[in-house]
Amino acid sequence: MSYRKGPVIGRGSSATVSVATTADGELVAVKSTSCTTSMLLQKEQKFLAKLSSPHVIKYIGFDIDYDNNNNIPMYNLLLEYAPCGTISDALHKYKPHH
Known part of the structure; x- marks a missing residue:
């Protein structure tokens, strides 16, 4: 699948997550x-x-x-883009206040 990486939207312990746009204009992570x-x-x-x-x-x-900056081979996993963020983000957003 052809895509163009955009900005970084998250960082985890083992990977960086970027939003990307496919040739069809679809957003993916x-x-x-x-x-x-x-x-x-x-x-x-x-x-x-x-x-x-x-x-x-x-x-x-x-x-x-x-990698464009360092010419390092990068493994990329393409996933559905979830505009509302992670489950962790949702839990923190809707956490009841006591």
């Missing part, structure tokens, strides 16, 4: 990490590729490209 440290992201890809649930972010695909 791209989780990226260096290929040398991509074992967890590759395991996530294998798990998500087998999963189909309306309650889980949809897996779109994966690819390998090169």
